[in-house]
Amino acid sequence: MADRSDTKNRILDAALASFGTAGFDGTSLDDIAVGLGLRKQTILYHFVTKRGLLNAVVDRCAGDLTRAMEEVLAGEARDWDRVEALVRRVFRLALDQPVLLGLLREVSRPNSPGAQRMRANLDPLMARARIWIEGEMAVGRMRRTDAQLLLLSAYSTVVGVGTEIEVLRAAGIEPTLRTVVQRRRELLGFLRSSLDPRD
Template sequence: MTVEAPDDTRTRILRAALDLFAEHGYQRTSLRQIAERLRLTKAAILYHFPAKEHLLAALVEPLVADLEALLDAAEAGPAERARWTVLEGWVDTILGHRRPLGMLFHDIALVGRGDTYHRLMRIAMRANDLIAGPDAGRRERVRAVQAVAACSDPVVFFTDIPVEVLRADMLDGVRQLLGDPPEDLPTGDFGAATGGDAPRGRRRPGRPQAMGPEQVEAARRMYAEGRQSADEIAAALGVSRATVYRHLDPASRR
């Protein structure tokens, strides 16, 4: 006989709640519907979650906690790495929580309930400060806010795009807004910062910093076609993104 783990029912409730919230929206989903989906009583749901708002908070908690861990890691590391630690880590964290983020987007007013809203606001302000940098002026602070949006919003609007492709496009847009990180500046282990696996797609140390004539021609052709981002071209050619950009016609950079 298999004994059910103490938290297994709670996990099942959260999974069913996320499914139903995604299908019908938070407001139109009742605790009774969740109970019926799992063949439980409403009382069994209330035992784990005394109110429906507690379900929402529990679903959002992993995203919020991972963002807080990311910012803690960025603040603890070298100041010159903080901006790109936050930016790349933010993209990876948001992509890792793609589904609950989509649920929140459709019921965004709900985050105003309880402590979740205040935590998200503190996270946003910390991220903006780290991306803008010390002694930032108005323009730098505005662009920091824009960068956070660029690292978040596409995840909700482009749900049909594979993670690796969307990640490359999002970071490509942020780099065009803020400029490239220094070529010799290594990025941190963003997966470790949030307790997960290191994200794929980051530049590996030792990639060539120069391209032959045929590679240059191929890079320019691929970029002009508009079907691949600079990150994808760099991965295909085995060089860094900065190396690709050095060989592109400035007029072709979008």
């Protein structure tokens, strides 16, 4: 039955879009269902509860993010080049899939349902990154600094890109690639000034 994963994915797509724009509380299962031409009970069949749907959406997004970064980590870029490659990869993902930024911002809110799960999902990735960076520091290929703080700042910068895009759009400015590229440059500048020993 090829329909199964198809319906499930269609629901996930719609839920991601709605959670990211209207928020979790601002989304009703009926809204999603009607938008897809089915009944909300179908959604509950696949995900049991609304919270379960959110969890599935969070898991998928965290998976996308993790996969994108694994891709770079499996590549041949090293040292500072690897940092730059990671940033570029994440920004590319954000541009390809803007709704992802909306969800990230939603779950970055205090008291947000999903926040804990997203964090749990990204924890291994963060820990891995931190260990790598600290290793590089230890051998002098990166300058010494608080690795975790650095990573979280980078994370919130990426999330902020989503906010900025929406702010611009609300002000009637259709965001161009330029504004995003600028943010990326700033983030790279921040990371370079924190990490690059050649600086």
